[in-house]
Amino acid sequence: MAENKTDIDIGTDQIVTFRLAAEELALPINSVQEIIKLPEITHVPNTPSYIEGIGNLRGSILPIVNLRKKLGLVAKDSDDKTRVVVLNVGGISTGFIVDSVSEVMHVEKNTLEKPPTTVSGVEGQYLRSIAKIDNGKRLVLILSEDQVLPELAKIIKAAAAAATNGDQSKEKSAMESNMIHRQEETEQVVTFKVANEGYALDIMRVKEIIRVTEITPVPKAPNYIVGVMSLRNQLLPIMDLRVLFDQKNLKEEMGQEISQQKLDNQRIIVVDIDGVLTGIQVDSVSHVLTLEKKSIEPPPVIVSNEQSSRIRGVGKLDNGKRLLMLLNEDGLISHLEKQQMLDAVGVDGKEQEKMEKVKDNRSDEMQLVCFKVDREEYAINIMKVQEIIRLNEITSVPKTKDYIKGIINLRGTVVPVVDVRTRFELNSLEDKEQCRIVVVNIEGKITGLIVDSVSEVLRVSKSQIETPPASVSNVDGEFIDGVGKLSNGKRIIILINADRILADVDIHEELKAS
Secondary structure (H helix, E strand, C coil): CCCCHHHHCCCCCEEEEEEECCEEEEEEHHHEEEEEECCCCECCCCCCCCEEEEEEECCEEEEEEEHHHHCCCCCCCCCCCCEEEEEEECCEEEEEEECEEEEEEECCHHHEECCCCEECCEEHHHEEEEEEECCCCEEEEEECHHHHCHHHHHHHHHHHHHHHHHHCCHHHHHHHHHHHHHCCCEEEEEEEEECCEEEEEEHHHEEEEEECCCCECCCCCCCCEEEEEEECCEEEEEEEHHHHCCCCCHHHHHHHHCCHHHHHHCEEEEEEECCEEEEEEECEEEEEEEEEHHHEECCCHHHCCHHHCCEEEEEEECCCCEEEEEECHHHCCCHHHHHHHHHHHCCCHHHHHHHHHHHHCCCCEEEEEEEEECCEEEEEEHHHEEEEEECCCCECCCCCCCCEEEEEEECCEEEEEEEHHHHCCCCCCCCCCCCEEEEEEECCEEEEEEECEEEEEEEEEHHHEECCCCEECCEEHHHEEEEEEECCCCEEEEEECHHHHCCCCCHHHHHHHC
């Protein structure tokens, strides 16, 4: 009788054994790339429940699968013994979380048997064979990596087909390559938090960032639409990103324990989604960052399916120690969901056309980054702002102006830093937890401005901005570009002229001299 290949062939005579619940399982050693401790995991929204997220593997993005969940076993919290077995299947690296790793052992092929349909709760479809060790006293279940994640085979096949098509389109590829080289090497993004995970949106798609005010619920709207609000007499649908990503909303998650600060931290990011201005409600807005495009990778193939079209890439920060999900603005909702949203909030075709015309007619508006210094609210034209970062360690430089606090290292670039409080002759701030550095580009020279806190990004009409008086709120009028009067004059924002703040001294030359 012909021998069943599954009975005897595991592709190697060595296996890596590990524990999962009460079972001892194994994988062929030739498919195991390495074994690592559980890294910090970044969750990826709208992926199968057994995919824990992605981690950093020496600067590369590693999708991580919870093997207990995948095999239908009871969940377990990680501990000091928890490990991640990294497999290389068809050139794709994937990590599998296991309870602990036991040993590498040699097995004789005559000890292998074909698995039954079910073995101690593990479905036979996931097994390649069973090794009977110590005359059958010890059973080791040898997994088939191809069957544990059959979707990998489909991905590999699709990638191979794409490569073949690419070979047939060399001229097109060359044109696309030239286009890529002509693109900028960096891009600016607005970063924010949703359920403790970091996300980002292309700043060019962000119209403004506003506080959460009164939102009117809309009956029969999709569950991720929390309601509508009026923004300069325009109806704005508000989308809760937590709900869209199958997470509990903030009140459901925190219950009675939710703090006023968490509610105050919530923001609405107004974006253009396929021609429709939409408010995206997030837990908090973090920074404006400049990312090098070489630090952005496509989503891992294991999560790059129809459900994860909302993610256009993963940004690697701090040499890959921090991962940032870059959202695909136009992929957040489908065309059908977009129409359902418009129908629910009462935006008809004419209103949508009006919204799109408003989108294209922005010449009379300015986009401002708003921040606090002392008790006053200030703003800088966003075209001057390169990014916004936390207050990092500053290296002082002797024999410089008192308002020049020193220099910082910004991704290998030395950037001088100015304390706006000192420049405005205001008292220093003791609690610097909320302080931020607004990195501005003034005539090609990068400089950081220390402010008390950054509040939001606003789009205001130029008609709302008036010529400043000689002195505004104890700040010398020479630093002021104008005064914005919002909410019928109830809210005053002072527009700062960053060029004039640094006009009396060339900081970069002064630092060189020091």
